[in-house]
Amino acid sequence: MKLFAATLITLAAVGLAWAQPAAAPADSNVRHVIGLDSIKQDATGKLTVQDGALRFTAGASEEKVPIASIDDIFVGTETTQSGGKTGRNVKIVAIAAPYESGKVLTLLMRTKVDILTVAYHDPDGALHGAIFALPIGQAALMRTQLTQAGAHASPPENPVSEGSKP
Amino acid sequence: MSNRPIFVVLGLCWTLAAPAIASAQTAAKPKLSASAIQIAMVESGGGVQIPAEFRFAVYERLVERVRASGAFQKVYRAGDRAADGIPDLVTLRTKVDAFKEGSQTKRELTSVTGATKVDVTASVTTRDGQTLLAQKIVGRVRYFGENLGVTNDLAKRITKLMRETF
Numbered sequence: 589m590k591l592f593a594a595t596l597i598t599l600a601a602v603g604l605a606w607a608q609p610a611a612a613p614a615d616s617n618v619r620h621v622i623g624l625d626s627i628k629q630d631a632t633g634k635l636t637v638q639d640g641a642l643r644f645t646a647g648a649s650e651e652k653v654p655i656a657s658i659d660d661i662f663v664g665t666e667t668t669q670s671g672g673k674t675g676r677n678v679k680i681v682a683i684a685a686p687y688e689s690g691k692v693l694t695l696l697m698r699t700k701v702d703i704l705t706v707a708y709h710d711p712d713g714a715l716h717g718a719i720f721a722l723p724i725g726q727a728a729l730m731r732t733q734l735t736q737a738g739a740h741a742s743p744p745e746n747p748v749s750e751g752s753k754p
Numbered sequence: 755m756s757n758r759p760i761f762v763v764l765g766l767c768w769t770l771a772a773p774a775i776a777s778a779q780t781a782a783k784p785k786l787s788a789s790a791i792q793i794a795m796v797e798s799g800g801g802v803q804i805p806a807e808f809r810f811a812v813y814e815r816l817v818e819r820v821r822a823s824g825a826f827q828k829v830y831r832a833g834d835r836a837a838d839g840i841p842d843l844v845t846l847r848t849k850v851d852a853f854k855e856g857s858q859t860k861r862e863l864t865s866v867t868g869a870t871k872v873d874v875t876a877s878v879t880t881r882d883g884q885t886l887l888a889q890k891i892v893g894r895v896r897y898f899g900e901n902l903g904v905t906n907d908l909a910k911r912i913t914k915l916m917r918e919t920f
Binding site for chain 1: 795805806807809810811813814815818830831832833834835836857858859900901902
């Protein structure tokens with residue numbers, strides 16, 4: 589019983605630590621959800637607007653989307669779990685805890701993120717949609733940066749996901 | 755005189771004929787053929803509100819999964835000019851009929867509520883507008899994962915349908 593209590597407290601502490609907002613700089617800690625061919629899905633990296641392009645750098649991989657090729661930009665929100673892949677593994681382990689007590693982690697490890705969707709076309713005219721998860725509040729800033737740099741974006745719609753359920 | 759032998763013979767005939775009828779029905783559905791497919795952008799029909807990130811994520815995952823399935827020699831994105839000269843090109847259209855955004859927290863805490871669900875009609879048309887296939891498909895996230903995971907489930911189901919049809 590003592591072991592179980594200790595395990596639960598440890599997992600909860602880990603969860604609380606991950607649930608804190610990221611203190612990283614504004615352009616880092618961005619997760620690539622899907623859409624950039626040369627970057628792995630769920631890779632975390634830096635998203636910047638530089639030299640007339642939107643750049644995403646994850647380790648040694650980098651992909652650029654020219655600002656002039658951007659057709660639209662959308663901002664939404666999503667509630668997800670903090671801690672990335674490790675967090676997911678911790679949660680799976682916690683499911684085995686007795687009396688479904690591991691579910692406490694679900695409440696502790698949730699975090700809200702902004703979702704930035706950039707619709708753009710390649711030189712052949714093919715449509716692409718790059719989707720990124722950013723720390724909360726940063727997608728709108730990125731959208732402003734992109735539009736100031738000359739990216740085309742229709743007026744913000746009233747997205748269903750704005751009030752995304754936790 | 756008893757009718758029993760007649761029933762036995764009829765039963766035996768039915769037992770022998772049933773698999774043959776079933777296989778004839780299966781054989782009557784030949785696979786369609788096309789060398790290339792163009793994936794159209796996901797549309798929301800009848801004023802259904804679905805956030806842009808969900809539409810783009812379904813589109814991107816479809817491109818990725820249909821390519822990986824090997825059902826077509828070439829898979830083109832929407833707007834790709836390279837697809838213009840292909841005579842037997844077919845187009846995959848996905849129209850969202852209903853969308854319900856659930857809650858990851860509810861899903862993981864209760865296991866029975868909070869599911870995210872998207873209902874679509876997937877259709878395949880030829881260049882001259884002939885509809886080769888139209889089917890309703892439902893994508894769901896029932897337990898684990900963020901709401902955007904519904905796009906992966908949906909793309910998986912549509913790709914399976916493509917593999918079975920082409």
